[in-house]
Every structure is written in structure tokens, then in C-alpha cells.
Amino acid sequence: MKVRNYIIAAAALLMLAGCTCNQGKKVAVVYYSQTGNTKVVAEAIAKTLNDLTGPDGKALFNAKLVSIEPVKPYPDTFEATIEESREECMKNLGREIKDPVLKDYDKYDVIFIGYPVWFGTYAPPVKSFLEANNKLAGKTVVPFCTYGTGGRVNSASTLAYNCPDAKVIDSYGISDKRLDQVDDEVSFFISTIAGKLLKDCCKEGECKKDGECCKKDEGCCKKDEDCCGKHAEGETCTDGCCDKESWRELTEEDSAIFAAATENFDRMPLEPLRVKNVTLPGANRIYECITETRFGDKPKAEVYVLVPAGEGKPELTAVER
Secondary structure (H helix, E strand, O other): OOHHHHHHHHHHHHHHOOOOOOOOEEEEEEEOOOOOHHHHHHHHHHHHHHHOEOOOOOEOEEEEEEEOOEOOOOOOOHHHHHHHHHHHHHOOOOOOEOOOOOOOHHHOOEEEEEEEEEOOEEOHHHHHHHHHOHHHOOOEEEEEEEEOOOOHHHHHHHHHHHOOOOEEOOOEEEEHHHHHHHHHHHHHHHHHHHHHHOOOOOOOOEEEEOOEEEEHHHOOOOOHHHHHOOOOOOEEEEOOEEEEOOOEEOOHHHHHHHHHHOOOOOOOOOEEEEEEEEEEOOEEEEEEEEOOOOOOOOOEEEEEEEOOOOOOOOEEEEEEO
16 A cells, blocks of 8 residues: 555545534635646645545545736746845735636635645745735635745735634655655645534534644643643743644754754755754654844744655755744
């Protein structure tokens, strides 16, 4: 069995056993793709969603691909596109798009919104789509993106800020150099958020509060405050419940892994300070680093690294600032 299919099957069994769920939840996988990379991710997301079935064998999602098309296309090359879009991105402008209003908007429960990251945020045609569609108010929204170095965290945060009445949940991003891994990564990502998308479905031993499922013996919590009140230093909330981040001091092994992963990265200096283990599509360690800008200041950045099992070389998969 392929890894992709194994992840889908395992996710369905673990999350959906004992559930009574809405069937065929309608999902729009909306994307803008200038070079075709984001289209590849969008297609993987739609296929993964449409492959998921409940205990009765019926499809859990009905996902439809929707492409955002600018009225005036960008140039054929990425470099020329970046130059032409610079002013739009710096001034937070959109770009006129064809058929701006999503057909059957009210019928979709969930909207995935995909884009290439330009200048740290989503491409201007996506801004125009958001403006034309009520900033996705009332929808569950999942951002996804492609990038050269990073930008998933910042672009998703910006999208959430600009769509205040939408419920923006976890985001996914992948470097354009790693698109050969997209099927496995998307399958893993969908497995981690399917429970949130199927908010009418609770596993055995869980209860629902304010539309959210959680374990009965741990209490129910929807927002951070419901779970732990104001956070103590070093605490974050994941899926509504609080855990302390497991940052640790660097060991010799950690430093060696970081050096191997960043060996060919020369876009900026990176000095690792600490590290933590994570379970994310495309990363199993995050290093907190100090970098340096051309203005001489030294902001922090998070470097995402994938350490493969066996003898493979550690890989830098994203730099988030």
C-alpha cells in the first residue's frame, strides 16, 4: 500500500470510528496559481478530501476545484511576475479577476484558499477574491500555499486578520522544490484537520460543546481561554487545549543536524538558539534562530527541518520570520 493511501485509511479509522457524520460536506478548493505549482497542491487536496469515506463507505466530502484567473495575466516568468506585482503587494492592492464571486457560495461549508507567497503574503488576485466574497464570513477556511523559502505562517495570519468573520484554521505550505512530496504531505495534513472540518462528528468518548468535539474526561474547550485562561509563559494551545512548548537547549546532534540542513542556504545568516520536536507535514524539528537584515537589526526566525528516518540528509523546508 502506498504511504499516501495508508495515511488516508489510518486517519479515517482513527478519527471517524464510532461517528455519525454529515455526508458529502461541500468544500471549495479555491486557488490562484501563476506557475502551476499551487494548482498541483490544490489538486492533491481535492483528491484527498474526495477519497475520504465514513464507516458506511460514503464520501465525507464533496470537494470542487475553483481557479482564480486574473483579467490581466502576469508575465510568463516568475522573476518578471515578482517585479510587476511588487507595488501591488507593498500597497496591499488586489488585481482584477474573472468571475470574482464564487458560484454557489452559500452551499459551501469549507473553503480552502491557495496561493503562491509573494513578498511574505498571498498573491494580489487572492485579495480580490476575498473582497468579492464577503471576506469568507461564516466559513471554515484553510489556507494553503507554495513558496520559495517560507511565508506560510505570515500569509495565513494576514489572511485570518483580513477575514475577521471567518474561522481560519490550520494552514499548509510546501516549497516549490519539494512538490514531489505533496501527495504524502497533503494526506498527512488532511488527516490532522479532518475532525475540525467534520465538526458535527464526535468520536466515541468525546462530547461536543459550542460545536467542538473534545474528550469528556478532559473537559470541553473551544477557545484558548476556555481551556487554560490566560497563557503562562511558554504555553500554547493546540486544537483548543494547552501544552507547553518543548523547546530545549541545543545538543551537539541538534547543531550537526542544523548545519547539514542549512549547508546550502545563503539567503540570510542563521544562528540557532534552541530547538523543539514537532509533527508537521514536511518538518519534525523547528529551530529558533537569530538572523540579520540589511539594516543591521537581528530579528528571530523559525527554521523548519525535516530529519528523515535512516541515513537521509536533514532538509531545510521553510524559514518563517
